[in-house]
Amino acid sequence: MSISIPRKKSHSGYRRRENDWRLFLRLLPYARRHVRSLTLSILLLVPVAVSNAVQPLLIGQVISLIRKEPSTYEFLRNIPFWQALQFLEVLLVITVIIRLIFTGFQGYLVQKVGQQITADIRQDLFHHVTSLAVRFFDRTPVGKIITRLTSDVEVLGDVFATGAIGIVSDLFSMLMIVGFMFSIQWQLALLLLVMLIPVSALIIYFQQQYRKANYKAREELSILNSQLQENIVGINVVQLFRREKFNAELFRKTNTRYVKEVDKTIFHDTAVSATLEWVSLVAIAAVLWIGGYLLLQNNLTFGTLSSFVLYAERLFQPLQQFAEKFTVIQSGFTAIERVSDVLDEPIEIRDRANPRVSVFDVQFGYIDEIVEHLESEAEHSKPQLGEIKFEHVWFGYKEDDYVIKDLDFTIHPGEKVALVGPTGAGKTTIIRLLCRLYEPSQGRILVDGIDIRELPQAELRRYMAVILQEGFLFAGDVKSNITLADGYSFEEVQQAAEKTNIAQFIEQLPQGYNTQLRERGTNLSSGQKQLLAFARAAIRNPQILVLDEATASLDVGTEALIQEALNKLLIGRTAIIIAHRLSTIRNVDRIFVLKRGELIEQGNHEQLLQLGGLYATLHNLQMLGN
Numbered sequence: 001m002s003i004s005i006p007r008k009k010s011h012s013g014y015r016r017r018e019n020d021w022r023l024f025l026r027l028l029p030y031a032r033r034h035v036r037s038l039t040l041s042i043l044l045l046v047p048v049a050v051s052n053a054v055q056p057l058l059i060g061q062v063i064s065l066i067r068k069e070p071s072t073y074e075f076l077r078n079i080p081f082w083q084a085l086q087f088l089e090v091l092l093v094i095t096v097i098i099r100l101i102f103t104g105f106q107g108y109l110v111q112k113v114g115q116q117i118t119a120d121i122r123q124d125l126f127h128h129v130t131s132l133a134v135r136f137f138d139r140t141p142v143g144k145i146i147t148r149l150t151s152d153v154e155v156l157g158d159v160f161a162t163g164a165i166g167i168v169s170d171l172f173s174m175l176m177i178v179g180f181m182f183s184i185q186w187q188l189a190l191l192l193l194v195m196l197i198p199v200s201a202l203i204i205y206f207q208q209q210y211r212k213a214n215y216k217a218r219e220e221l222s223i224l225n226s227q228l229q230e231n232i233v234g235i236n237v238v239q240l241f242r243r244e245k246f247n248a249e250l251f252r253k254t255n256t257r258y259v260k261e262v263d264k265t266i267f268h269d270t271a272v273s274a275t276l277e278w279v280s281l282v283a284i285a286a287v288l289w290i291g292g293y294l295l296l297q298n299n300l301t302f303g304t305l306s307s308f309v310l311y312a313e314r315l316f317q318p319l320q321q322f323a324e325k326f327t328v329i330q331s332g333f334t335a336i337e338r339v340s341d342v343l344d345e346p347i348e349i350r351d352r353a354n355p356r357v358s359v360f361d362v363q364f365g366y367i368d369e370i371v372e373h374l375e376s377e378a379e380h381s382k383p384q385l386g387e388i389k390f391e392h393v394w395f396g397y398k399e400d401d402y403v404i405k406d407l408d409f410t411i412h413p414g415e416k417v418a419l420v421g422p423t424g425a426g427k428t429t430i431i432r433l434l435c436r437l438y439e440p441s442q443g444r445i446l447v448d449g450i451d452i453r454e455l456p457q458a459e460l461r462r463y464m465a466v467i468l469q470e471g472f473l474f475a476g477d478v479k480s481n482i483t484l485a486d487g488y489s490f491e492e493v494q495q496a497a498e499k500t501n502i503a504q505f506i507e508q509l510p511q512g513y514n515t516q517l518r519e520r521g522t523n524l525s526s527g528q529k530q531l532l533a534f535a536r537a538a539i540r541n542p543q544i545l546v547l548d549e550a551t552a553s554l555d556v557g558t559e560a561l562i563q564e565a566l567n568k569l570l571i572g573r574t575a576i577i578i579a580h581r582l583s584t585i586r587n588v589d590r591i592f593v594l595k596r597g598e599l600i601e602q603g604n605h606e607q608l609l610q611l612g613g614l615y616a617t618l619h620n621l622q623m624l625g626n
């Protein structure tokens with residue numbers, strides 16, 4: 001178990017920082033599905049922004065009116081004082097009510113849409129990740145994928161949940177305020193505007209720094225989660241080999257790095273708030289200083305000065321909110337960038353757009369028909385389907401490092417072939433290639449004369465059943481672990497269990513077929529898990545059966561029971577059996593002996609013994625062992 005996860009120096013944050021605009025465009029298809037709610041929520045921001053900008057003006061007018069200053073609007077001067085005052089107060093109350101109601105409703109709407117968009121993205125990510133080729137999972141730590149699917153998507157949701165979309169309204173508010181200010185008194189308006197420019201530049205700088213730190217923090221979080229996941233999954237090894245202290249130290253180091261990066265984000269975030277805090281006070285002081293001077297010179301009324309004191313505060317207030325939201329949006333962009341990394345991961349193994357053929361078209365319409373056909377005639381005639389052909393197949397997990405070299409063989413319908421060879425010879429790899437979990441670098445693989453790349457993957461995998469050494473079980477009951485949501489009836493499940501001689505074992509479980517299994521089947525033994533894997537294969541009536549060390553974890557008694565069931569199951573089907581214990585494959589039709597990815601011997605047990613090659617050596621060694 002390796003705990004250290006290579007830390008890429010040039011992570012994609014540096015490698016390819018997509019510009020924000022392009023990242024934003026990635027959200028558009030999702031936003032388009034909720035276009036009405038989104039438009040409404042943006043439209044609602046307009047009256048909120050207008051009310052916000054109008055309030056200081058109204059307050060200034062009230063003061064001017066009371067002090068009978070010339071800056072009072074003409075039409076207010078022409079109506080009785082109390083009526084004018086009432087008019088301004090009513091307007092003020094209306095603006096307050098508009099802000100109150102619309103802000104609340106808008107917030108609710110945006111959050112609701114945000115949650116839906118987040119759920120859509122999460123769903124797409126899940127679908128995409130589960131469609132990716134095994135190669136992707138070979139190189140990507142699970143924790144990293146989980147972080148992207150959970151917390152990165154969550155951060156994206158925060159963009160909506162915190163109302164960061166209201167950034168539009170903050171911008172609009174600022175524009176409205178600037179407009180109103182210039183309409184009242186241009187010198188003071190200019191003063192505030194000039195102050196706004198360097199402050200905005202400073203904020204943009206801090207935000208950029210924040211973004212960089214945030215990307216790194218998210219990367220560290222991925223590593224942290226990977227370590228966590230690895231330690232939990234491998235808890236037995238961790239405890240048996242007393243790695244707790246050592247792993248805790250590794251974890252502490254990553255944790256410290258994570259906290260350091262988060263600290264940086266906090267620093268840049270608070271730097272923005274602090275800057276804005278004092279700038280808004282300086283702005284008020286500047287307005288009072290210059291405004292006071294103008295007032296003393298009778299170039300400014302008291303009412304207008306009051307309006308500007310309020311404007312100075314309000315101009316920086318949206319900027320402050322803008323900065324806060326900008327921080328959330330920056331994290332959101334980081335999240336889109338990271339989520340996009342996964343979404344952009346090409347699906348290496350795809351079905352052809354128009355698959356030319358279907359394996360089921362060959363002779364029968366549907367697999368069950370094939371099986372029915374086989375079961376009725378199997379005893380008497382040789383099956384016609386289930387041929388496997390490897391044509392000069394080469395393959396390497398890494399480019400040019402071939403682990404399968406020029407494999408060229410045909411397995412005839414109904415033939416039972418065993419793959420033997422030393423550890424690492426490439427036996428499992430052959431199975432993976434046959435199931436199209438990986439694609440050959442050169443050559444092709446044919447099933448019943450059809451190149452497997454021409455077949456939809458679902459059909460190919462329905463045509464064959466693979467039983468691995470480690471049966472994987474999902475959380476759920478025994479029944480659903482056999483059907484795997486394929487719509488088989490309870491009777492069929494029972495029949496499959498009986499066919500594989502495991503019905504008795506299932507009935508002994510506390511609730512029989514309804515016994516709940518824990519995640520990864522931790523409440524069953526390895527042998528018991530394996531038994532369920534046999535039933536899972538049997539119910540599917542596969543034409544090709546692949547057993548990869550499938551009986552290795554069974555005790556001798558159970559193995560004999562399963563072997564008997566297997567013998568029945570194998571009738572009329574092609575089978576590939578991987579086994580290390582050569583005694584279990586003595587009766588197969590042909591044995592392929594592999595060494596470093598090459599097929600070096602083939603024949604039946606007797607022939608190979610006579611040949612006196614690698615098989616004979618392995619056989620003799622095992623005989624000595626017994």
Ligand SMILES: Nc1ncnc2c1ncn2[C@@H]1O[C@H](COP(=O)(O)OP(=O)(O)OP(=O)(O)O)[C@@H](O)[C@H]1O
Pocket residue numbers: 138397398403421422423424425426427428429430
């Ligand atoms: N996912 C992988 N990524 C990179 N290399 C791999 C991967 N899986 C297997 N290999 C390498 O490919 C070679 C063949 O492996 P394979 O699992 O096919 O051997 P095998 O014959 O099934 O071995 P065993 O008998 O131990 O199960 C080995 O050298 C192994 O290290």
